[in-house]
Amino acid sequence: MLVGITGNIGSGKSTVSNILKSLGYPVFNADIIGKKVLLKGRRGYKAVVKEFGTEILKEDGEIDTKKLASMVFSDKKSLDKLTSITHPLILEEISFIKRIYTDSIVFVEAAVLFEYGWQELFDFVVLVFAYKGQRFLRASRRFDLKEVIRRESFQLPYGKKLEYSDFLICNTENVLHLKEQVLNLVHYLEELET
Numbered sequence: 001m002l003v004g005i006t007g008n009i010g011s012g013k014s015t016v017s018n019i020l021k022s023l024g025y026p027v028f029n030a031d032i033i034g035k036k037v038l039l040k041g042r043r044g045y046k047a048v049v050k051e052f053g054t055e056i057l058k059e060d061g062e063i064d065t066k067k068l069a070s071m072v073f074s075d076k077k078s079l080d081k082l083t084s085i086t087h088p089l090i091l092e093e094i095s096f097i098k099r100i101y102t103d104s105i106v107f108v109e110a111a112v113l114f115e116y117g118w119q120e121l122f123d124f125v126v127l128v129f130a131y132k133g134q135r136f137l138r139a140s141r142r143f144d145l146k147e148v149i150r151r152e153s154f155q156l157p158y159g160k161k162l163e164y165s166d167f168l169i170c171n172t173e174n175v176l177h178l179k180e181q182v183l184n185l186v187h188y189l190e191e192l193e194t
């Protein structure tokens with residue numbers, strides 16, 4: 001059973017993933033896959049350098065994801081160019097994961113899932129919710145607020161995402177409250193699986 005975990009920036013997807021991992025479940029991360037395919041020698045590297053130029057390279061020849069981020073999150077066309085290269089490769093890997101884990105539950109965390117119509121690939125999608133203020137505050141630990149706002153502007157609003165989701169997890173309280181919901185979710189999924 002392939003289960004997607006999604007939610008807007010700073011909602012707590014990785015925290016949910018970590019809880020699932022601590023319970024022993026296999027959890028993959030589409031953001032990480034998306035960056036792996038950009039490593040030197042991997043299939044996205046040449047195409048992205050050709051598209052964005054050698055100015056996105058660091059001294060060691062690897063792609064500087066910070067520079068790339070500043071280009072793509074300030075211009076929708078650039079973001080579309082990047083995703084047209086990396087998304088087919090990410091989807092290939094998710095399909096592979098789906099084929100490998102046929103008789104157990106496997107989770108894939110994907111920040112942007114409904115935005116690109118990936119829901120068809122999953123048996124169920126879990127949406128992690130937190131209020132905008134909470135998300136922005138939490139995400140500012142990793143990115144500055146301007147960057148958080150820019151990235152959020154490329155994400156669908158929760159109202160739309162709720163329509164497409166199978167389960168909702170509310171990360172509006174403390175992590176213990178989040179863990180209780182994750183436990184209820186896996187209990188339900190395990191019952192479906194048997």
Ligand SMILES: CC(C)(COP(=O)(O)OP(=O)(O)OC[C@H]1O[C@@H](n2cnc3c(N)ncnc32)[C@H](O)[C@@H]1O)[C@@H](O)C(=O)NCCC(=O)NCCS
Pocket residue numbers: 008009010030031032034035065066068069072079082083086090109110111112113151152154155
């Ligand atoms: C530009 C890149 C290299 C920047 O890497 P960086 O380490 O700064 O960010 P990371 O990938 O870890 O994403 C962090 C957060 O940014 C937001 N974000 C990332 N990609 C997107 C996107 N295409 N649309 C909207 N928000 C996005 C999400 O909230 C995500 O959780 C990277 O984000 C990227 O390659 N994005 C395009 C590919 C993609 O869509 N990846 C996400 C697959 S789920």
Ligand SMILES: Nc1ncnc2c1ncn2[C@@H]1O[C@H](COP(=O)(O)OP(=O)(O)OP(=O)(O)O)[C@@H](O)[C@H]1O
Pocket residue numbers: 007008009010011012013014015016111138139141142171172173174175178
């Ligand atoms: N319930 C909570 N209470 C307080 N802090 C939290 C809570 N849930 C998550 N956090 C913290 O908020 C930050 C963002 O959480 P997390 O990384 O899980 O979100 P995310 O959705 O994966 O973020 P991103 O969109 O940047 O990938 C982290 O520092 C995390 O420890």
